[in-house]
Amino acid sequence: MKNRINVKDSHEIIEQSALENLETSQLIKNEANFMLYPTGNVWGRSNVKTLVYRKVIRSNGEEKEVIWRVLGTEKYGLPGPGAMETDLVITKLINQNGWPVPKWFSTTLYEIAKIKNVNPAGNNIRLIKNDLRVLRSTSFESCLTFKCKWESKMNRYLDSPFRKYDAIILKGEPVSEKYRSDIPGTPPSRSDRVYIGLSDVYQKSLNSYHTKEIDFDFMMSLPGALIKRLYQLLNFAFATVIQDGRVRYPYSDLCQRIPLVAEKYLSDAKRQLSPHIKLLIQTGILEKCLWLDANENEAKDIRNLLIHFYPGPRSRAEMSRSLGQYEFTLPVEDSNPFQLSIKENSFNAKDLVLYMHKKASILTKPTSLELSQANQLLKDYGETLSKYVVDYGLEKLGKSKTTIRLFGIIMQWKSEAAEHFNSLNNKKKEQSVLFERKKKEEILEKAKAAASEIESAVLWEKYKVLPSDVQDKLAKKAQEIARSKSGIVTPLSINLEIEELLKTQ
Numbered sequence: 001m002k003n004r005i006n007v008k009d010s011h012e013i014i015e016q017s018a019l020e021n022l023e024t025s026q027l028i029k030n031e032a033n034f035m036l037y038p039t040g041n042v043w044g045r046s047n048v049k050t051l052v053y054r055k056v057i058r059s060n061g062e063e064k065e066v067i068w069r070v071l072g073t074e075k076y077g078l079p080g081p082g083a084m085e086t087d088l089v090i091t092k093l094i095n096q097n098g099w100p101v102p103k104w105f106s107t108t109l110y111e112i113a114k115i116k117n118v119n120p121a122g123n124n125i126r127l128i129k130n131d132l133r134v135l136r137s138t139s140f141e142s143c144l145t146f147k148c149k150w151e152s153k154m155n156r157y158l159d160s161p162f163r164k165y166d167a168i169i170l171k172g173e174p175v176s177e178k179y180r181s182d183i184p185g186t187p188p189s190r191s192d193r194v195y196i197g198l199s200d201v202y203q204k205s206l207n208s209y210h211t212k213e214i215d216f217d218f219m220m221s222l223p224g225a226l227i228k229r230l231y232q233l234l235n236f237a238f239a240t241v242i243q244d245g246r247v248r249y250p251y252s253d254l255c256q257r258i259p260l261v262a263e264k265y266l267s268d269a270k271r272q273l274s275p276h277i278k279l280l281i282q283t284g285i286l287e288k289c290l291w292l293d294a295n296e297n298e299a300k301d302i303r304n305l306l307i308h309f310y311p312g313p314r315s316r317a318e319m320s321r322s323l324g325q326y327e328f329t330l331p332v333e334d335s336n337p338f339q340l341s342i343k344e345n346s347f348n349a350k351d352l353v354l355y356m357h358k359k360a361s362i363l364t365k366p367t368s369l370e371l372s373q374a375n376q377l378l379k380d381y382g383e384t385l386s387k388y389v390v391d392y393g394l395e396k397l398g399k400s401k402t403t404i405r406l407f408g409i410i411m412q413w414k415s416e417a418a419e420h421f422n423s424l425n426n427k428k429k430e431q432s433v434l435f436e437r438k439k440k441e442e443i444l445e446k447a448k449a450a451a452s453e454i455e456s457a458v459l460w461e462k463y464k465v466l467p468s469d470v471q472d473k474l475a476k477k478a479q480e481i482a483r484s485k486s487g488i489v490t491p492l493s494i495n496l497e498i499e500e501l502l503k504t505q
Contacts, residue, residue: 029211040079081225086131136168149210275453284314349375370407392417
């Protein structure tokens with residue numbers, strides 16, 4: 001299928017899952033308005049040239065309509081999944097250039113392809129060129145939606161059409177005189193690189209830090225434009241509008257923000273979103289998701305449906321790290337029970353002697369000799385192993401019924417205790433490896449199933465936007481193929497053949 005949505009190997013999903021150490025992840029600043037509202041379609045090719053987000057709100061006792069429009073051109077249409085991904089790559093390049101964000105910067109098609117993790121040749125380069133043409137031709141309209149943080153006036157919103165990019169000049173294209181003087185280094189009359197010029201609106205918004213940090217590598221690993229978009233939206237919502245430990249979206253509003261065609265029935269809405277939500281739970285973005293009505297009872301129909309999203313361990317970690325308070329803890333049921341906890345702090349020789357005295361019921365104060373012995377033990381072994389030497393020695397002495405009066409008596413067991421500790425630790429590490437392997441295998445199976453569901457959901461989203469006559473032709477051909485294979489035709493077999501046909505289009 002000529003389709004930019006790619007369901008990646010499940011191993012990549014696992015590597016970027018909630019089990020990953022977030023300290024190595026790269027956070028990039030993403031412009032907030034473009035996270036809050038749609039920038040393109042997530043379902044692939046479409047004849048739709050305009051997207052509209054519309055909502056009626058009450059302000060100062062009167063109703064107002066807020067509007068966000070994405071306007072594609074007749075020639076290039078709206079940004080699709082590939083162009084939206086290329087737009088994210090540009091955002092990463094902006095971050096690499098640092099703040100304050102310049103008006104112009106340059107890159108290469110090769111660099112964009114490498115960041116997208118695709119082979120920088122042939123059809124991939126052609127697709128990236130087309131993505132850039134789509135992005136430079138796309139414009140937006142705002143009515144009480146695009147917030148201008150750089151304005152001194154509170155709650156100032158842009159109320160005129162604008163673009164994200166003033167110009168994107170591909171290699172080999174002519175560079176107009178009005179741009180040459182603005183581009184650093186004065187490029188030749190025909191471009192030797194890809195030059196990207198940000199619009200004044202976009203540049204000002206970035207430089208006013210109206211941004212939200214997001215994990216670029218993790219986001220790019222997610223399979224499909226829809227789930228990437230849902231991740232961005234929730235990432236922003238968890239940092240700004242979370243209440244009672246959750247974010248609530250009316251189903252109709254969520255569909256506009258992604259954007260998706262809103263379903264008429266609750267069962268169809270669940271089929272539409274559940275595979276993506278399931279994968280976000282498995283990767284730690286969500287802890288859970290509830291489908292409730294306005295009274296917070298289980299939803300029975302789609303009217304007044306509110307979807308409640310609860311941040312998972314990865315989202316909580318991203319929120320903490322964004323504030324400079326990095327902390328990532330898996331839920332208790334996901335923690336490794338064999339993990340050895342070692343914490344080194346200001347524990348000193350006196351603390352170690354008192355630790356031994358308390359266990360042995362010794363009431364005297366630590367002597368200078370005891371403190372010296374304990375200090376040497378801590379230097380050699382550290383806090384955790386030193387405590388283990390004390391515990392091990394006291395256990396041995398208890399079995400021999402030896403009278404315990406001073407710290408030094410346990411020193412005879414120092415080497416044996418260390419050897420026993422290391423042996424025990426090695427066994428725990430082996431158990432930990434086995435536990436992690438089993439856990440990853442389980443998550444891998446779940447991720448494979450979720451990725452398959454997502455691929456199927458994406459295909460049916462594409463099917464829905466096809467003209468009715470094309471749908472009929474596909475269904476008829478699928479029926480013929482199903483009959484030729486088994487002689488038995490069922491709705492399930494027809495649906496499976498339709499999916500296969502969509503993959504090859």
